[in-house]
Amino acid sequence: MAKVSPGQFIREVRTEARKVVWPTMKETRITAIMVVIMTTILALFFFGVDSALAAIVKFLLGLLG
Incomplete structure (x- = not known):
């Protein structure tokens, strides 16, 4: 497993976090x-079962009784 510096790790996390697509309020309501x-x-x-x-x-x- 490749080791990365804490700074590189934080940069990679931020890059991945930018890719997250949050659901709209309507989608959240329908799902709920x-x-x-x-x-x-x-x-x-x-x-019933x-x-x-x-x-x-x-x-x-x-x-039996």
Whole structure:
């Protein structure tokens, strides 16, 4: 691995940082809304699966008792 001086490292970091393209406010808003929607859908899905499995386990345990 090539070693570079701290000054060279800082220059390279600044050069790379200039290449970063930040999202617009509209893109950020849309992404945030999609995250909330997908999180809600997944929460409902896992709640349904958990409830179904709990009902199955309760039924199977009821057969034993």
